[in-house]
Amino acid sequence: MADDHESYTVVGERVALRPYSASDAEEFTAAARDSRALHRPWLFPPETAEAYATYRRTLDEDPARLGLLVCERAAAGRIAGFVNxxxxxxxxxxxxxxxxxxxxxxxGRGLLGEGLGLVVRHAFGPLELHRLEANIQPGNAASRALVMRSGFRLEGYSPAMLFIDGAWRDHERWAITACD
Structure with missing residues (x-):
């Protein structure tokens, strides 16, 4: 079954990107709860409707942010992940x-990788950005592999960069530019 969602920002072969909406709260938070073992200790997406509403509002109201859901086209637009x-x-x-x-x-199905590629093209195209970076905790092998496959390069190491899960965490800085 193919999706027929009309509000996609960017469409790829297997996934499409669209903004978060209020109506996504139940699906998003259920998927976040079901993915806790996959995400922890690296990531803490909202798991309740209230937390999702706050998260979405922050993305919507801050002009320095763009939140996009990665939706699986063959699964009627089911949310596969997100890239902000x-x-x-x-x-x-x-x-x-x-x-x-x-x-x-x-x-493990390559959907986020395709979605990240669409985000990179969108950022360097219509958004007119020149550079994107991903800051990754050194032990997060899956995230490191994702950005490497997407053409990002390792630029450096930032000790105690972000406060995550109750502690300041070291991060590697990965980046890609429009001219790469």
Missing amino acids: INNIVRGAFRNGALGYGAFAHAA
């Missing part, structure tokens, strides 16, 4: 920082 571009800076920098995650039912 955060801390978007315009001007001479034209940069954004990525946050992303696949849900357990979609993990």
Whole structure:
């Protein structure tokens, strides 16, 4: 069964991207709860309707953020994961920082990889960004493999960069530019 969702931002072969909506709360939070073992300790997507509403509102109201759901086209638009571009800076920098995650039912199937590729093309095309970066905790092998397959390069190491799950965590800085 193919999807017929008309609000896609970008369409690929197996996935399409669209903004978060209020009506996604139940599906998104259920998938987040079902994916807890996959995501922890790296990622903590909202697992309740209230947390989802706050999360979505933050994405909607902050012009320095763009949140996109990765939806599986062959599964009637079922949410496979998400890719957010955060801390978007315009001007001479034209940069954004990525946050992303696949849900357990979609993990290992290449759907997030295709979605990330669509986000990169969208960022370097219509959004007119020049650079995207992904900051990854060194032990997160799946995330490192994803960005490597997508053409990102390792640029450095940032000790105690982000406060996650009660502690300051080290991160590797991966990036890709429009001219790569």
